[in-house]
Amino acid sequence: MAPASRGPACQAIVKGGGKMGSSIQALKKEHEKIIDTLKACRESGKDPLDSQQQLKILHALLVEHLDREDHMVYSRLREAASGNERVLTILDRFDDDLLELTIAAKEFFALSSTGKKRRMDHIRDYGTFFIMLKDQLEREESVLFPEYERLVQ
Known part of the structure; x- marks a missing residue:
């Protein structure tokens, strides 16, 4: 499996463009901002309007x-790793x-956007x-980003 970018399921969530980092x-x-926003979603759980706003932000x-990372890291690393089975296996x-x-x-x-879930189900999810x-974010930082820096930069 050696796609130039992420598959269709990922592309379904990655609709937007955006400037490359x-x-x-x-x-x-x-990554830090995403985690902070995810925590804010949890903290806003008692206020449905605030919770929905935090989910939209997240x-x-x-x-x-994901779009920026796909263009900046995944596709470039896959190109740079051509013939490097170890890195291609990591990417796969x-x-x-x-x-x-x-x-x-x-x-x-x-x-989460329907608001029809039971509170305990939402907390579990x-x-x-x-x-x-x-x-995923921690693995990218500890495995993928060092490979990128080694091969691409």
């Missing part, structure tokens, strides 16, 4: 970030993980999504 540090700062951040694993995360994100945002997203 200038560095890996900028992407790391975006969705917009994720869409822009990240593609699979991102597909799973994208499906979870779409479900989370779709169900939020916790699952938070862990998946945080783990």
